[in-house]
Amino acid sequence: MTTVISRILKYGWQNFRRNRWLSIATISILLLTLTVFQGLILFRVMTETGIANLKNKIDVSIYFTSEAEEEGILTIQRRLEQQENVKQVEYISRDKALAMFKKRHEDDPTINQALRELNDNPLSASLNIKADNPSDYSGIVAFLDKQKNWQPIIEKTTYRQNQLVIERLGNIVNTAEKFGFGLTFFLSIAAILVTFNTISLAIYSNREELSVMRLMGSPNNFIVGPYVVTGIIYSVIAAVLSMVIIWPIVGFISPYLKFFVSDTSLATYYADNFLKLAGYQLVFGVTLGIVSAHVAIRKYLKI
């Protein structure tokens, strides 16, 4: 068994080394495909992070009248938390709101002066609601509207003020998600087909040689094996090269992406996940290499 495997490896390496032009051509195509594949992974990461950031920025706040009892507000908080689609409800008391306001404007002497002169807390207590999806806010607000006994202590909700913006952001998030998924799906299929056809063509160009092996009574694994090994060598080289090529590109575009996705650096993500991404490349390339070589040989040689 060891002898057979070592012979298969030897012939796989020989095919790769001696068919220099075919090897270069195949690796070039695979390199393009794997680079697109890796670009897709990074694109998904960035769009998902961007969408998550955008979703996080959308919220609805309920402001309560200054007479509202804390007990009543906490009851509303608990009822809201029980709602489906509600991700989080944060209670901001009047004192906390004032502390936050002071902190935000600590460098503004005019505001500080005004607050001192007021000698009272002018801010309202509020509940800050975050939903799972931007489209859920209208439902949550409708639920609030139905609770007639809560209305006397509610001063205002920000939803009505920001309704248009929230709906538009919601639409943008939905479209970006669908577009990202569609693009990934389409380009993945294209990458798979290109790899499959490239390896198939490489094997097709050797069909005469393969038929001679068959006529000599070579065992099937002795015919298929070396081509699978060659396919793996192509994939590994293309995967390593694509990682090397992508690195400087990521470094170059990362600062520009900060304008769109401010919380994440693509370059940091790439460096932190380098081994994982290299692993994806290898698994994707090698799996395609093996499957394509098998299918192509069986198709052309009817083994």
Place this chain on the structure above:
Amino acid sequence: MINFINVSKIYKNDSAALDNVSFKINSKEFVTLVGKSGAGKSTIIKLLIGEEKASRGKVLFGEHEVSRLDHKDIPYLRRKIGIVFQDFRLLPLKTAYENIEFAMEASGKTKQEIDEVIPQVLDMVGLADQSGNFPHELSGGERQRVAIARAMVNRPALIIADEPTGNLDPGNTWEIINILLRINELGTTILLATHNKDIINNLGKRVISLDNGKIIRDEKKGRYILK
């Protein structure tokens, strides 16, 4: 060793490549198949190596009934047969030595056997000095000698030579035929398909003549007689 019993091969368009053919070839015989293009020579060879299946009748090779062999058993049959083609069919990216080595490795021979046998075989076909050359660096005659070395290296019971001299000049033609005769003297059965009148008339061996898929003559010491 080889036994064709009432064998017919009919292709899909109803053309009969072989029509109720029967013959026997004994071990260590040297037999020439002769006939024009389309007479049925290649079909006999294809049936013998399991590349085609007979439409009717039985094709026996040793203990195998070739026409009933399972697809996965065909490689085992072919390792008992060495084949030489008109167009050599060497592996272009392997040297002369590696072409022969591949045949031995494919049939599971050890490294020691390979190192021992290949120099002897190359010497026998007169290519000891060209063992490191790739096929494109060899002449037609030399390529055919590599092909013969490859066919005989696993000591098969039968060597089939399908028009092995078709692409060669008269000098090389006789060198190839002489190598085949020497292999036959060492005990290997040879089945030679050719339409070279000179070879057939000078060999003085058994000749099976085919025409339109039928055997029209089978003589112990045959001559080239075709309409």
